[in-house]
Amino acid sequence: MPSRLKGALGPVGPLPEQLEQWRQRLLRQLPGPLHGVRTLFVGDPLKVIITFEDDRVEVFLPQVEWPLPNVPRQKPQLQGCIALADGSFDALLALIEQTIHRRVQSFRECSCCGRRMPPEMMGSVSGQATCRRCIEGRRLLL
Structure with a gap:
């Protein structure tokens, strides 16, 4: 079974006209940054993934x-x-x-820097939610 995210590697062929119109409208309306062609990766940090199939x-x-650290x-x-x-398009x-x-x-909010980060970027130091940037950057005195 092919991956649903196969579009991340580039287009397989042109999209049907209506889907291409939807894609163009999304490129204008969604908050950036936007990356990809047949798969759109929206936001930094990533907020949504949108894949365009033929139908x-x-x-x-x-x-x-995180099956293993890092x-x-x-x-x-x-x-x-x-x-x-x-x-x-409205339903989409x-x-x-x-x-x-x-x-x-x-x-969640990092207890060190105060930034709101997605859960995969959070860890814990002394029971406090701490982002991986602060942990890896050694901003904390352990």
Whole structure:
């Protein structure tokens, strides 16, 4: 079974006209930075992943697991898809906005620098939520 994120490697072929129009509208409306062609990676830190297939658009919630320290593994979760045959751009935009909201709600504040970070960028020092940048940057006296 081919990966749902195969578009990250570049386009396989041109998108149907309606999907290309949706993609262009998203490029204008979504907050940046935006990266990718058939797969859009939205935000820094990453807030949503949008893949364009030949007959649908799939929206993923970014998820990362850390099987080993300093070795992240991407495990995005499908939030829904909008079919070209019976879907609409408004439905796609609503799904993307819901996914971004859900993602931002999962961010936590670092006890050291105060920045809000996604859960995969958080660790713990003395029971306090601390971002990996502060831990790895040795801003903390341990």
